[in-house]
Amino acid sequence: MIIRVHFYAMLRMTTGVSSVEVETDGPITMRQLIDLACQKTRPQLKGDLLEGPQIKKGTLLLVDGRNVLFLDGLDTMVQGDQVIAFFPPGGGG
Amino acid sequence: MSYTGKMLRVDLTTGTLTTEALPMDLARQYLGGRGLATKLFCDEVDPTVDALSPDNKLIMATGPLTGTSAPTGGRYMVVTKSPLTGAIASSNSGGFFGSKLKDAGFDIIIFEGKASKPVYLKISKEGPNLVDAAVVWGQDVYETTRLLLDEVGDKNAKVACIGPAGEHLSLIASVMNDKARAAGRSGVGAVMGSKNLKAVIVSADRNKPVVADEEAFKAVVKVCQAKIKEDAVTSQGLPTYGTKVLDNIINSSGMYPTNNFQLCMFKDVGEVSGEALVEKGYLKKRKACFGCPIGCGRDVELPNGKKGEGPEYESGWSLGAACGVSDLIAISEANFMCNELGLDTISAGVTIAAAMELYEKGFLPKEDLEKGPELRFGSSEALGYYIKAMGTNQGILGKKMAQGAYRLADSYGHPELAMCVKKQELPAYDPRGVQGQGLAYATQNRGGCHVRGYLIAPEILAHPQAIDPQELESKPTWVKAFQDLTAVIDSCGLCLFSSFALGAEVYNDLINAATGSTNSVDDLMTIGDRIWNLEKLFNIKAGLTAADDTLPKRLLEEPLTEGPNKGQVHHLDQLLPPYYKLRGWDTKGIPTQEKLLALGLG
CATH class of the missing domain: 3.60.9.10 (Aldehyde ferredoxin oxidoreductase, N-terminal domain)
Incomplete structure (x- = not known):
């Protein structure tokens, strides 16, 4: 299964791409997806998104538009037919 | 002082x-x-x-x-x-x-x-x-x-x-x-x-205000500067992409109002986002206001040579997705025109969006267009034409649109198509996807507005902490706290964006050191509460009632048809009574005598 991860804002600048595809045998956790996305882009991506075992304050990991903080956090299962989007902390109005 | x-x-x-x-x-x-x-x-x-x-x-x-x-x-x-x-x-x-x-x-x-x-x-x-x-x-x-x-x-x-x-x-x-x-x-x-x-x-030479306690003030300012530098929003997101960093976030979250709030996701968001403004090379440099280390302003030059400031997130949305327009050049030019004519960009875009829906549904007759282009969603030609018409008060529609979305829609017998609160046009977040922000909209003393209680911060941006956008119970408390704190920030002369990095304690330290006051944080929040209630009292005396603390019917009755909030409406009926109670108001939204006495307004 192919899972596509979309990057936005500063993450686009640091990874140099707007999205990346990772191949898996089936559904995986968000934590595993981050590891695979790191391998495809840059090792520092993990540090951009996580602070130790936690998602960095203000960082948004969305699965079909839902923040994983309101699903199962980094244990949220993801699969190929979902829209995965990573955002660094953002603000405005 | x-x-x-x-x-x-x-x-x-x-x-x-x-x-x-x-x-x-x-x-x-x-x-x-x-x-x-x-x-x-x-x-x-x-x-x-x-x-x-x-x-x-x-x-x-x-x-x-x-x-x-x-x-x-x-x-x-x-x-x-x-x-x-x-x-x-x-x-x-x-x-x-x-x-x-x-x-x-x-x-x-x-x-x-x-x-x-x-x-x-x-x-x-x-x-x-x-x-x-x-x-x-x-x-x-x-x-x-x-x-x-x-x-x-x-x-x-x-x-x-x-x-x-x-x-x-x-x-x-x-x-x-x-x-x-x-x-x-x-x-x-x-x-x-x-x-x-x-x-x-x-015209005046620099004459720096004299603060009450220079040393204490300097120390707090240093703390503020460090916090702003540490915070990812104020040190990276806002400086690099400006407020338009929000386009993709809000669209992905399924609450980016499109075609006059008929839809909540814009298929062409990638063409008009903050990322696009940078990647297309239109953004030339960032711009900062007085004393601002954030610098969220945008200096833009378009491929056709036109220059100006913006678009910011709200303006880019109202002149873009709200009208279904996906041409970033046309959106930017429309923003420049609004600035030149002195038109509010949010209200201008949402008024055109209402006109487009009125026209497409046959409520606005073709003859009223006179020589103007058809009001179709997505028409950048219509966007530019009618901004000029309303800004210069020209033609049948220009004159009507200059009165805002509510009066325009009402004149054609369909006020429900005006996406307004208290006759003021709503900003760029569909409240069906974010319940606290909807309560903040409905209770705004100045009508449809997002900044007097920016619940998007916790509900979507996880700032200062994440709260579920569809959860209801905690929202009245959050809304009141944000409204009161914003009243303080607006009253001391700082920008609301500072609050991404600073909290009530730091604001209090700044104000105390500058003015010589000895307020506690609770005292400061009471000042915010006092200002909110004073505004409310003015509105009541001006004739506004609880019936004005509401949202457009569409947002209360028509479920979203797509995205992560599919099927949702806004639950104002469940949120407003506890909010009134928390405020110390009666069931009609009128501050009780006890509340007014406590605030020194009795």
């Missing part, structure tokens, strides 16, 4: 200018800016006044931190009765005008009456005086600013003015300063126009 201690009263009817002492007892209770100006306004103006009559007043007010070294201390407020909503109006702006006003020795200017012919107020080293504005009347904002700077002979002078929209009394006209910064909302520009007041120009 960081105040100049003086305010200028300008009687436009008689041409009399009077310098008065700032009432320090009131400054202690209301800080300055929005709070103090609202108090002065409420003491002097009958809430039932016709907003465009000489009996209305208009106050420009800085706060105690305006012009100081406190980060983002460049803000000022325009307070008046709104001709758009009939409620209290208080529009906030940045740039350099506010700090310059303090340099000139005034915290506040109160305008009253009406000049017999167009004038502008000149404040220079020789003092303030009224000057015939014939040379600039009829000119757009940029030309007015240029002419006045030439006239005064000081390129460092700062100008706040209205454009043609304000002169024509458009109910969605803004007051513009430093060319592209806007006290945008609630039609404050029309009130200036109604008084034949074209502009204010201030």
Whole structure:
């Protein structure tokens, strides 16, 4: 299964791409997806998104538009037919 | 004490200018800016006044931190009765005008009456005086600013003015300063126009406000600067992408209103987002207001050579997805036009969006278009054409649209198609996807507005902590806290964006060190609560009721059809009663006597 991860804002600048595809045998956790996305882009991506075992304050990991903080956090299962989007902390109005 | 201690009263009817002492007892209770100006306004103006009559007043007010070294201390407020909503109006702006006003020795200017012919107020080293504005009347904002700077002979002078929209009394006209910064909302520009007041120009040398405790103030400022530098939003997101970093976030979250809130996701968001503005090379440099280390402003140059500021997130949305327009060049040009004409970008875009839906549904007859293009969602031609028409009050539709979305839609028998609260156009977040923000919209004292209680921060941006956007129980508490804190920030002269990095404790330390007050954080939040209730009391006396604390029917009854919030409506009926109770108001939304006494408003 192919899972596509979309990057936005500063993450686009640091990874140099707007999205990346990772191949898996089936559904995986968000934590595993981050590891695979790191391998495809840059090792520092993990540090951009996580602070130790936690998602960095203000960082948004969305699965079909839902923040994983309101699903199962980094244990949220993801699969190929979902829209995965990573955002660094953002603000405005 | 960081105040100049003086305010200028300008009687436009008689041409009399009077310098008065700032009432320090009131400054202690209301800080300055929005709070103090609202108090002065409420003491002097009958809430039932016709907003465009000489009996209305208009106050420009800085706060105690305006012009100081406190980060983002460049803000000022325009307070008046709104001709758009009939409620209290208080529009906030940045740039350099506010700090310059303090340099000139005034915290506040109160305008009253009406000049017999167009004038502008000149404040220079020789003092303030009224000057015939014939040379600039009829000119757009940029030309007015240029002419006045030439006239005064000081390129460092700062100008706040209205454009043609304000002169024509458009109910969605803004007051513009430093060319592209806007006290945008609630039609404050029309009130200036109604008084034949074209502009204010201030020429003064730097005159840094003297704070009460210099050492303590410096120490807190240092803390603020460190926090702003540490916070990813204020140190990276906003400087790099500006507020338009939100386009993709809000769209992905399924609450990016599209085609007049008929949809909540925009298929072409990638073409118009903050990322696109950077990647297409239109963004030339960032721009900062007085004393701001964040610098969220955008200097843009388009491939056709046109230059200007923006679009910011709200403007890019209202002139883009709200109208279904996906051409970033057309959106940017529309933004520049609004700035030049002195039109509020949110209201202008949402008014055009309403016109498009009215037309597409057959409620707005083709003959009313006269020679104009068809009002189809997605038409960048219509966007540019009708902005010019409404900003210059031309044609059947231009005149109607200049009155805002509600009056336009009402004139065609379908007020429900105006996406407004209290007749003011809503901003860029569909409340069906974010329940707290919807409650904040409905209860805004100045009508449809996102900044007086920016619940998007916790509900979507996980800042300062993440709360579920669809959860209901905690929302009244969050909304009240955000509304009260924002009233404080608006009243001390700082930018709301500072709150991504700073909290109530730091604001309190700043204000105490600057003014010599000894407030606790609770005291400070009570000041915010007092300001909110004072505004509410004005609105009640002006004739607004609980029936005005609502959202457009579409948002309450029509479920979203796509995205993560598919099937959702806004649950205002469940949120409003506990909010009223928390505020200390009765079931009709009227503050109880006990509450008013506790706030010193009884």
